[in-house]
Amino acid sequence: MSSVVLSHISKHYGAVKALDDVSLSIADGELVALLGPSGCGKTTLLRSIAGLEKPDGGVVQIGGTDMTHVPARKRPIGMVFQSYVLFPNMTIRDNVGFPLKMRGDSKQAIRARADELLELMGLAQQGDRYPNQVSGGQQQRAALARALAANPSVLLLDEPLSALDALVRTRLRDEIRRIQQLVKITAVYVTHDQGEAMAIADRVAVMNAGKIEQLAAPAQIYDDPSTRFAAGFVGNRNILELRADGGMARLGKAFAVQAPAGSSTVAAFFRPEDVVVSMTGEDQQAMVENKMFQGLLTRLYLVVEADGTTTRIYADLPSRQAEQFTQGSTVNVRVAAADVRVFPAD
Amino acid sequence: MVQLAGKIGRWAFLLLVLLYFAIPMIAVLFYSFSGRWTSNVLPDIWTTSHWGEAFADERLRAAFVRTVLMAFAVLILDVLIVVPAVYWQRVRNPRIRILAELSAAIPFVLPFIIIAFGILKFTGRIAPEMLGTPWIILFGHAAIAFPFLYWAVDGAMSAAHVVRLNEAAMTCGASPFQILRHVVIPNITAGLAAGGMLVFATSFGEFALVQILAGARFENVSLYSLDLLNNTTSQVEKLAVLTIVMFLVLFAISIGVVYVNRNRVSLAVPGGRAMAAEKDL
Numbered sequence: 001m002s003s004v005v006l007s008h009i010s011k012h013y014g015a016v017k018a019l020d021d022v023s024l025s026i027a028d029g030e031l032v033a034l035l036g037p038s039g040c041g042k043t044t045l046l047r048s049i050a051g052l053e054k055p056d057g058g059v060v061q062i063g064g065t066d067m068t069h070v071p072a073r074k075r076p077i078g079m080v081f082q083s084y085v086l087f088p089n090m091t092i093r094d095n096v097g098f099p100l101k102m103r104g105d106s107k108q109a110i111r112a113r114a115d116e117l118l119e120l121m122g123l124a125q126q127g128d129r130y131p132n133q134v135s136g137g138q139q140q141r142a143a144l145a146r147a148l149a150a151n152p153s154v155l156l157l158d159e160p161l162s163a164l165d166a167l168v169r170t171r172l173r174d175e176i177r178r179i180q181q182l183v184k185i186t187a188v189y190v191t192h193d194q195g196e197a198m199a200i201a202d203r204v205a206v207m208n209a210g211k212i213e214q215l216a217a218p219a220q221i222y223d224d225p226s227t228r229f230a231a232g233f234v235g236n237r238n239i240l241e242l243r244a245d246g247g248m249a250r251l252g253k254a255f256a257v258q259a260p261a262g263s264s265t266v267a268a269f270f271r272p273e274d275v276v277v278s279m280t281g282e283d284q285q286a287m288v289e290n291k292m293f294q295g296l297l298t299r300l301y302l303v304v305e306a307d308g309t310t311t312r313i314y315a316d317l318p319s320r321q322a323e324q325f326t327q328g329s330t331v332n333v334r335v336a337a338a339d340v341r342v343f344p345a346d
Numbered sequence: 347m348v349q350l351a352g353k354i355g356r357w358a359f360l361l362l363v364l365l366y367f368a369i370p371m372i373a374v375l376f377y378s379f380s381g382r383w384t385s386n387v388l389p390d391i392w393t394t395s396h397w398g399e400a401f402a403d404e405r406l407r408a409a410f411v412r413t414v415l416m417a418f419a420v421l422i423l424d425v426l427i428v429v430p431a432v433y434w435q436r437v438r439n440p441r442i443r444i445l446a447e448l449s450a451a452i453p454f455v456l457p458f459i460i461i462a463f464g465i466l467k468f469t470g471r472i473a474p475e476m477l478g479t480p481w482i483i484l485f486g487h488a489a490i491a492f493p494f495l496y497w498a499v500d501g502a503m504s505a506a507h508v509v510r511l512n513e514a515a516m517t518c519g520a521s522p523f524q525i526l527r528h529v530v531i532p533n534i535t536a537g538l539a540a541g542g543m544l545v546f547a548t549s550f551g552e553f554a555l556v557q558i559l560a561g562a563r564f565e566n567v568s569l570y571s572l573d574l575l576n577n578t579t580s581q582v583e584k585l586a587v588l589t590i591v592m593f594l595v596l597f598a599i600s601i602g603v604v605y606v607n608r609n610r611v612s613l614a615v616p617g618g619r620a621m622a623a624e625k626d627l
Binding site: 051072075079081083103146149 | 506507510511513514515516517518519520521524528529532533
């Protein structure tokens with residue numbers, strides 16, 4: 001059963017179309033990440049679920065009930081904000097217990113639930129401190145505890161890690177996923193960080209210009225992007241603009257793929273790890289322009305002279321394998337046609 | 347050496363400023379204790395009789411109580427109107443901001459005497475029975491004093507990021523009233539206290555509106571002082587007592603505001619947040 005159903009949601013800010021007929025179903029206990037660049041409408045969509053934005057059109061259902069015109073305070077949601085937004089006048093424990101206090105729970109029940117959540121979040125020692133007395137990571141965990149306090153049906157997270165430093169970010173990302181699975185809550189997670197979305201979500205909705213371009217499992221989005229935007233936004237990819245001759249788009253002898261019907265120019269996308277590099281062979285020749293060690297992998301920057309044009313691509317190789325390719329040397333490159341995605345160029 | 351000279355200069359400047367403010371009050375205080383004061387720096391004869399007479403004066407006591415009660419009533423009315431209005435303007439309807447700001451500018455642009463005549467004309471036409479009653483003073487004072495509270499509360503709400511707090515509280519299931527009570531007001535106490543003190547002081551020392559709208563039917567401390575000046579030459583010392591008492595009342599309120607906000611002030615200065623956290627830990 002779908003826990004959250006969005007049907008034909010649209011929202012305008014003046015002439016700007018923030019959401020353009022967006023529909024999305026999220027199953028019980030599922031975590032869907034809304035991924036996209038700034039201004040793509042992902043936060044507006046999240047806020048529409050929360051009731052903080054009123055869509056111009058469409059229907060928001062939570063747990064099978066139409067919530068489109070229900071105010072935020074009456075929706076069965078918990079929300080975590082980018083900038084924590086803990087109440088500065090309350091201790092961490094009081095912040096966590098606030099939704100229960102508003103619901104009219106007894107003091108004992110509030111205390112017990114707040115302590116349970118503080119324990120779960122590893123904040124048992126910080127309960128009596130004020131928000132400005134704990135770290136950013138601890139504040140965000142307290143905000144997560146507050147969002148879960150009233151046992152909401154849906155947890156909404158609006159770029160919850162973007163204000164944190166890299167180390168805390170990774171740790172807290174894993175913690176959010178662990179807790180979401182532990183309490184089996186449906187969650188919507190907004191982020192512009194594709195790594196974060198891929199790591200945390202059951203499904204990722206790639207958004208652009210107020211629309212969902214692709215909704216699929218992270219691996220599918222990574223391996224098989226369905227639109228040019230999704231291909232360009234998700235994963236590090238080589239992006240080449242190629243001419244289509246006789247219905248085929250080619251990069252010399254490196255690859256030849258079927259061009260979309262009627263396209264004279266195509267945008268070809270392929271991942272750097274799909275570029276096969278060898279010292280010998282009959283494939284396309286390329287020159288190693290630069291080499292960058294990145295730990296497990298080494299990135300080779302290659303210059304390809306093919307069909308009278310110079311093209312630059314890059315390839316990621318296991319560092320041990322990359323040792324044999326020196327800067328300035330000539331190598332052979334090829335990409336399997338199945339690993340190249342082509343879309344009309346315009 | 348240069349540092350020492352700078353330090354001495356700063357202290358000297360501070361001392362000058364303190365003297366500038368303190369000398370008039372000290373002179374009034376001495377005058378209230380003077381039995382006779384001719385051509386010397388200090389009074390020739392000291393006495394406490396003026397203080398005794400002032401506190402024994404039933405009319406003065408009544409005027410004082412009336413003034414304090416009115417100032418509190420004006421403060422409460424302004425808080426009840428301004429806080430929800432500014433909250434609503436910030437979280438729901440920013441478009442009314444321009445109207446609120448225009449209204450808040452009126453008491454600074456028009457002299458109180460013009461406002462008083464405006465209220466007199468307007469009330470005389472729509473509710474003449476209110477003329478001469480404390481109600482018209484209450485509403486008049488609330489109208490002229492509200493900008494002090496408006497600007498202070500508006501600034502405090504901006505500093506507290508009330509829009510974000512409001513959204514967070516809404517997603518926690520809080521109603522607008524609960525948000526105001528549990529989240530907004532506790533986070534704007536500094537602005538509320540500062541603005542509230544100015545509202546209290548405005549009503550406490552106001553003269554023009556009371557004189558024009560109620561006159562002797564609502565004698566406050568200002569009207570009483572005027573009467574002392576107009577009708578007798580032998581009770582100017584009593585006026586000095588009154589001035590000192592009024593000063594002390596307002597000074598005590600100021601000290602109270604500073605005391606209530608002592609932590610919040612420290613949070614506003616660079617590094618103050620860390621210092622406050624360290625102290626609380």
